[in-house]
Structure formats: C-alpha cells, structure tokens
Amino acid sequence: MDPQGGHYLNKAAVLSALGAARMCQLVLGCTTMSLVAHQAGYTATYGTFCMFVWCFCFAVTLVVFTLDVTRLHGCMPISWDNFTIAYAMLATLMYVTASVVYPVYFLQPQCPQEGCEVRNYRIAVTVCSSVCSFAYAAEVFLTRAKPGRVVGYMATMSGLLKVVQAFIACIIFGALANDSEYNRHIPTQYCVVVYSLCFAVTVVVITVTVSGRTSSLRFPFDRFVVIYTFLAVLLYLSAAVIWPVFSFDKKYGTPGRPDNCPRGKCPWDSKLVVAVFTHVNLALYVTDLIYSQRIRFVSQQT
Structure with a gap:
C-alpha cells in the first residue's frame, strides 16, 4: 500500500x-x-x-x-x-x-x-x-472520445486524424525518395514543400499535445489548430491539382506506365503513389477541419 x-x-x-x-x-x-x-x-x-x-x-x-x-x-x-x-x-x-x-x-x-x-x-x-x-x-x-466525457485532444476524432495525416505524409515521403523525379519541375518541388510543411506542423501539434504543454503557450492552441488545418486544406488542394498535371500530363510527364519500367523502381509508380495519397491526405484534412469545429479544447499541464 x-x-x-x-x-x-x-x-x-x-x-x-x-x-x-x-x-x-x-x-x-x-x-x-x-x-x-x-x-x-x-x-x-x-x-x-x-x-x-x-x-x-x-x-x-x-x-x-x-x-x-x-x-x-x-x-x-x-x-x-x-x-x-x-x-x-x-x-x-x-x-x-x-x-x-x-x-x-x-x-x-x-x-x-x-x-x-x-x-x-x-x-x-x-x-x-x-x-x-x-x-x-x-x-x-x-x-477514444465519447459524448459527455472530458478527454485529451488526441482522443478526439481531430486528434486521431492528425496521427493518420502524419503517417500518410511519411508514405508520400517514401514514394518521393524512391526516384519520383520531383526535382524536374519547380511546381513539383513546391508540392514537396507543401508535404514537408504540413507534416512538420502536424508533428509539432501532436508533440505539444502529448507533452501536456498547451496551456503554457502564449496563443490560443485551439484557434491555432483550426487555422492551421484550414491552411493545410488549401495547400493540399493546390498540390492535389499541381502534382498530377506535372506528373501525368503529356506536356510534362507520361500519362501511362512505361512498358520498360521495372517493378519497385519505376518513377511512374512513385508518382502515382504520391498522387493517390495526396488526395487521401486532402480528404483527411477536410474531415479534420469539419470535426475541429465541433470540439472544445481543455488545456492541461503535467
């Protein structure tokens, strides 16, 4: 005892x-x-x-x-x-x-x-x-968060979506590193900046929440999260349009998969993975923005 x-x-x-x-x-x-x-x-x-x-x-x-x-x-x-x-x-x-x-x-x-x-x-x-x-x-x-129960931010749908968003971003980075040829065009380099920026801020949000230091911040954490999520939606929306155009349009890329492309080492496959998961993360950020309007933050310091 x-x-x-x-x-x-x-x-x-x-x-x-x-x-x-x-x-x-x-x-x-x-x-x-x-x-x-x-x-x-x-x-x-x-x-x-x-x-x-x-x-x-x-x-x-x-x-x-x-x-x-x-x-x-x-x-x-x-x-x-x-x-x-x-x-x-x-x-x-x-x-x-x-x-x-x-x-x-x-x-x-x-x-x-x-x-x-x-x-x-x-x-x-x-x-x-x-x-x-x-x-x-x-x-x-x-x-997970249940009605009428006070929980931490990470237990809410918005908090869980943050983890999924960061994980999907890691998949995108893996595809980018696998000979995706993103450095051939400035717009695709811009997309990489979008992925990196959103990933970094999402990780910071998760880290600050897990550390229990949200109450020590000099700005409203809940407002910051909502504003950031809205900006992330806009950034991912632009990337969801730009990346497919400069990867699969005839003028800048290849519409179809080349016949002589080896499995696992084909730039076209990597570009397709990035395009698919860009739209997946866009949907996640939109869903996150919708749910973030319905929760109330309880700041606590350990």
Missing part, C-alpha cells in the same frame, strides 16, 4: 478491456517476431521495415503496459492519455501496413525454394500481424 492508502499496482491495467487488448498486443507481437526469426524470414528493405514495425511496437507496448501497471507513468512529464492513444493509433497504422507489405513480397501461392514449411510460417506471420492490428484498433476504440 502507498502512503495514501492505494495499491502500488494498478489492477485495472490488467483486469479491464484495455488491459486485455494490450496483453493481446504483446502476445501476438511476440508470436509474430518469433515466427519470423524462427522460419518465416525476411529480406531486403520491405522485410526490414516489417520487422522494425513488429519490434518497435512490441517494445513500446511493453513499456506502456509496465508503466500503467506500476503507476510510474505519473512521474513522466507527458500527458499519458494523449500519448497512449496517439501511440495506439500509430501502431494500428504501422501494423496494417506491415500486414499488407509482408504477404505481398514474401507470400506466394507456390512453395518457395526453402519448402512449403516456410510458406506456412509466412501465412501464420500474416495472420498474427493482421489480428494484432485489430488489437491496437480495439485500444483506440476503447480510449
């Missing part, structure tokens, strides 16, 4: 739906890594990315679970609720991505040279990774 008469360990962190979700995350994450290390295997950049996702999420989830059980998160200078739901949202997106990437590059209908046993292990990896993504999504569902 602590001096205030409470328990040192937080039983609710284990004996609750949220605790059950986190334990499922740990079990499935450990199982996925073990299967890959034992027999399924991974190679190249895509395999390394998947393994990084599984190891990173397992490590952070273990730390979160331990701090919650021991109540030591109260000693950390962050807004714990904002941090945990932001991380759960990020982990959900990362696991979904890994659950798609791994079978696409490592799971084939026919048995590989290593034998059918390897294929069976890779099927098990894909299943465990997919189920684990639902476990993280369950945590987001359990801790």
Whole structure:
C-alpha cells in the first residue's frame, strides 16, 4: 500500500478491456517476431521495415503496459492519455501496413525454394500481424472520445486524424525518395514543400499535445489548430491539382506506365503513389477541419 492508502499496482491495467487488448498486443507481437526469426524470414528493405514495425511496437507496448501497471507513468512529464492513444493509433497504422507489405513480397501461392514449411510460417506471420492490428484498433476504440466525457485532444476524432495525416505524409515521403523525379519541375518541388510543411506542423501539434504543454503557450492552441488545418486544406488542394498535371500530363510527364519500367523502381509508380495519397491526405484534412469545429479544447499541464 502507498502512503495514501492505494495499491502500488494498478489492477485495472490488467483486469479491464484495455488491459486485455494490450496483453493481446504483446502476445501476438511476440508470436509474430518469433515466427519470423524462427522460419518465416525476411529480406531486403520491405522485410526490414516489417520487422522494425513488429519490434518497435512490441517494445513500446511493453513499456506502456509496465508503466500503467506500476503507476510510474505519473512521474513522466507527458500527458499519458494523449500519448497512449496517439501511440495506439500509430501502431494500428504501422501494423496494417506491415500486414499488407509482408504477404505481398514474401507470400506466394507456390512453395518457395526453402519448402512449403516456410510458406506456412509466412501465412501464420500474416495472420498474427493482421489480428494484432485489430488489437491496437480495439485500444483506440476503447480510449477514444465519447459524448459527455472530458478527454485529451488526441482522443478526439481531430486528434486521431492528425496521427493518420502524419503517417500518410511519411508514405508520400517514401514514394518521393524512391526516384519520383520531383526535382524536374519547380511546381513539383513546391508540392514537396507543401508535404514537408504540413507534416512538420502536424508533428509539432501532436508533440505539444502529448507533452501536456498547451496551456503554457502564449496563443490560443485551439484557434491555432483550426487555422492551421484550414491552411493545410488549401495547400493540399493546390498540390492535389499541381502534382498530377506535372506528373501525368503529356506536356510534362507520361500519362501511362512505361512498358520498360521495372517493378519497385519505376518513377511512374512513385508518382502515382504520391498522387493517390495526396488526395487521401486532402480528404483527411477536410474531415479534420469539419470535426475541429465541433470540439472544445481543455488545456492541461503535467
């Protein structure tokens, strides 16, 4: 017992739906890594990315679970609720991505040279990774904002969308770095500036919120977020028009995919990925702007 008469360990962190979700995350994450290390295997950049996702999420989830059980998160200078739901949202997106990437590059209908046993292990990896993504999504569902309940900004729809926007921007950056030829035209370079600027400000908003320092700012944080979201909509709208024109118009680019373009190293494919996810992020920012009109911010300092 602590001096205030409470328990040192937080039983609710284990004996609750949220605790059950986190334990499922740990079990499935450990199982996925073990299967890959034992027999399924991974190679190249895509395999390394998947393994990084599984190891990173397992490590952070273990730390979160331990701090919650021991109540030591109260000693950390962050807004714990904002941090945990932001991380759960990020982990959900990362696991979904890994659950798609791994079978696409490592799971084939026919048995590989290593034998059918390897294929069976890779099927098990894909299943465990997919189920684990639902476990993280369950945590987001359990801790999200509900009517009549005061929560942190990251638990609101607008806060969760910020995490998704930053993640989509990372996908755009990956496509840009994969020989997208964005430096051939000044307008496409402008689009890169738009992606970078919006990503940077979104990360700052998430960081300030998770740190619990919104009340120490010298300007209204809620007004800043709404104004920034509106400007981001305008910037992404311009990029959503400019990028396709200077990538796929006959005058500046190639309308169709070239026949001699190798898979995974084709600039046209990278341009298409950037165009698609630019419109996805535009839709997310518009949705964010709509939801930001319906929430009220509660600033708190840890």
